[in-house]
Amino acid sequence: MSTLTAPNTPETAPRDAGGHAGEARRGRRRSAALGLVAWTVGIVFCAPALWMLLTSFHSEADAATNPPSLGASLTLDGYRVFFGADGGASPWPPLINSLTASVFSTLFVLVLALPAAYALSIKRVEKWTDVMFFFLSTKMLPVVAGLLPVYLFAKNTAMLDNIWFLVILYTSMNLPIAVWMMQSFLADVPVSIIEAAQVDGARLPTVLARVVAPVAAPGIAATSLICFIFSWNELLFARVLTGVTAQTAPVFLTSFVTSQGLFLAQLCAASVVVSLPVLAAGFAAQDKLVQGLSLGAVK
Incomplete structure (x- = not known):
């Protein structure tokens, strides 16, 4: 029917x-x-x-x-006033010091974090999860708790007020974060292209520089920007470990809070200028930053 x-x-x-x-x-x-x-x-x-x-x-x-x-x-x-037009202190030495510490520490972090992340994500070592937890455990100690030992070490080694000591310190502080971030980024790199490069005779430095780094470029850009921001904005160690020669931009900002009062307009002007390098770096790497921070979000 x-x-x-x-x-x-x-x-x-x-x-x-x-x-x-x-x-x-x-x-x-x-x-x-x-x-x-x-x-x-x-x-x-x-x-x-x-x-x-x-x-x-x-x-x-x-x-x-x-x-x-x-x-x-x-x-x-x-x-x-910030740029010293009225006879005040020049901001260029602190800005150059901050740029030096941030750029060099970020470069050192990338050089050390890329092989470490490669070993923890692609060519995984034994008990790699314990290694990752060790990196994470280094960030569990409050920063102020390590201030006195670091100060005594810098004093006994004549490294106080030395910008290169800040470079080494910022490298050690940002390295665990960089390894954690890049480990997740490198986990998405296809193993087949790495094996193809190794079959063609490429050694580990060549594999990292010419195969892994271009594929993971968005993740590397995101990691670099975050490490740069952390180094540029760090105040506590820079305030204690530097004086005049290695003074950084955040330390220079504190000079606008004096016994005469708070110069709010001058402080805001100085804060705007000090924020410009970070904003410029963010805009320059905006496309890769968005790609890098979204890697691994959707499987």
């Missing part, structure tokens, strides 16, 4: 069309609400940075008003 289906009646067709239209409207409202929430969260997170930028163009009198004055006149006096 054949079953007969009733054709769509005029009553059911408009009902279906109305249902789809209502669902589409609800979807648009939901998307608009999510977009509004995203913009609100973004503005909340960016508001302190935007307020710092605006305050850096105010005079000290306008910056110290309570409540703050949004319509105050703009000036470059804070930036002039």
Whole structure:
């Protein structure tokens, strides 16, 4: 027997069309609400940075008003003071010291972390999970707990106020994080291309430089940027271990808090300038950073 289906009646067709239209409207409202929430969260997170930028163009009198004055006149006096136009200390030596410590420590971290991550992800050593836990355990000690031993070591070896001691220190501090990050990135590298290179006679340095590094370039970029940021922003060890010669930019910022008071406009101007290298590095590696931080998120 054949079953007969009733054709769509005029009553059911408009009902279906109305249902789809209502669902589409609800979807648009939901998307608009999510977009509004995203913009609100973004503005909340960016508001302190935007307020710092605006305050850096105010005079000290306008910056110290309570409540703050949004319509105050703009000036470059804070930036002039930061760059030593009024006879103050020059910011270039601390900026160069921070750049030296951050760049060289990041390079050393990459040179040491890439082979370690290769051994822990591709050519896994025995009990590699214990090795990973050991790297993680080095970050469990509070930084201030190791301050006195490090200071005594630097004093006894005549390494106080030496920028290269900070380079070595930042390398040791960032190496565990770099190994953990790059181990997850290198785990996604196809083993077949490594084996093909080894069949062609490539040795381990060649494999790492010409095979593994290009494939894992987004992960390496993400690791490099994070290590650079950590080194650039480090204050505690730099404040204790440096004086005049090896003073870094974060230590230089503390000079704007004096016994005469807090020079808020000058401090905001200095903070904006000190933040620019990190922002520039982030924008330069933005595409690879997004790829690197998303590696391994979807299997």
